[in-house]
Amino acid sequence: MFDCQDVLNRTYQRVLAMENKGAVASYIPELAKVDPANFGVCITTKTGEQFHCGNSITPFSIQSIAKVLSLSLAISHQGEKMWERMDFEPSGSSFNSLVQLETENGIPRNPLINAGAIVVCDILCDLFENPKEELLNYVRKISGIKSISYNLEVAKSERLTGYRNYALLNFIKSFGNIKNDCDTVIDVYFHLCSLEMNCVELSKTFGFLANRGKQIITNTQVVKPSQAKRINAIMQTCGFYDEAGEFAFRVGLPGKSGVGGGMVAVLPDAYTIATWSPKLNKHGNSYRGMKFLEYFTDETQDTVF
Numbered sequence: 001m002f003d004c005q006d007v008l009n010r011t012y013q014r015v016l017a018m019e020n021k022g023a024v025a026s027y028i029p030e031l032a033k034v035d036p037a038n039f040g041v042c043i044t045t046k047t048g049e050q051f052h053c054g055n056s057i058t059p060f061s062i063q064s065i066a067k068v069l070s071l072s073l074a075i076s077h078q079g080e081k082m083w084e085r086m087d088f089e090p091s092g093s094s095f096n097s098l099v100q101l102e103t104e105n106g107i108p109r110n111p112l113i114n115a116g117a118i119v120v121c122d123i124l125c126d127l128f129e130n131p132k133e134e135l136l137n138y139v140r141k142i143s144g145i146k147s148i149s150y151n152l153e154v155a156k157s158e159r160l161t162g163y164r165n166y167a168l169l170n171f172i173k174s175f176g177n178i179k180n181d182c183d184t185v186i187d188v189y190f191h192l193c194s195l196e197m198n199c200v201e202l203s204k205t206f207g208f209l210a211n212r213g214k215q216i217i218t219n220t221q222v223v224k225p226s227q228a229k230r231i232n233a234i235m236q237t238c239g240f241y242d243e244a245g246e247f248a249f250r251v252g253l254p255g256k257s258g259v260g261g262g263m264v265a266v267l268p269d270a271y272t273i274a275t276w277s278p279k280l281n282k283h284g285n286s287y288r289g290m291k292f293l294e295y296f297t298d299e300t301q302d303t304v305f
């Protein structure tokens, strides 16, 4: 394998030297308080080694990256039954779009757009009496990191300004694809998005997707190998919303972004990589994260393609 720390450091310096374009998400007021100069990276290899640089141990709001974890939890309980409630096709639309739901009868295109993630939260409300606690315990268990928590200020900030998410929820409910009480479901969704981790923790947490469903360091089977394949496939085709094609084109790995500026990408059977830089491009994906991952995979020539 290439000298991971060396490629990481050089790629980091290369991106750091470029103009830091884009804008920090401000539609969730709590996210706008973050220093845009933050930039961290961490790789966790299949053998459990970690290489990191920059602000890699500063916690941040992982936002939509957490949708992969709620999906994993739901899939591990529901299996194929999940797909009666949502599809697994790319939407080609922004993460919070309402348009397809009208013609597609309240069936979200995939579990990684807001509409689909809200239905996944409804499934978690079906499955568990205390879905928020269950979800948090699950994330702590699969990562082996007991200190991971929700950021309650972020969850509250999102609840106070979450007009679009309430619209999505109510619209889906009108088609009968939300079974539980709306306030309960949206509360789970806002907490899910408020999960906080740093790059070191995030790349470790996603380790099971680089190891056929088995967590790298803790050695627990999180999902079946066939389910890990499917989650990676959904990340590849849907993880970056209307920029999923561009991410595949430039980076060539399955991955997921969040409006907190985080990104995770997975090279199955090799490693996971997490980046964090809060300024976003117009699709809501981290500007520097995308550049970093493009340059990194160009240099290592390790991609799924």
Ligand SMILES: NC(=O)CC[C@H](N)C(=O)O
Pocket: 062, 063, 064, 065, 095, 096, 114, 158, 165, 193, 257, 258, 259, 260, 284
């Ligand atoms: N892309 C994202 O990270 C969006 C998540 C955010 N919490 C929202 O619902 O708008």
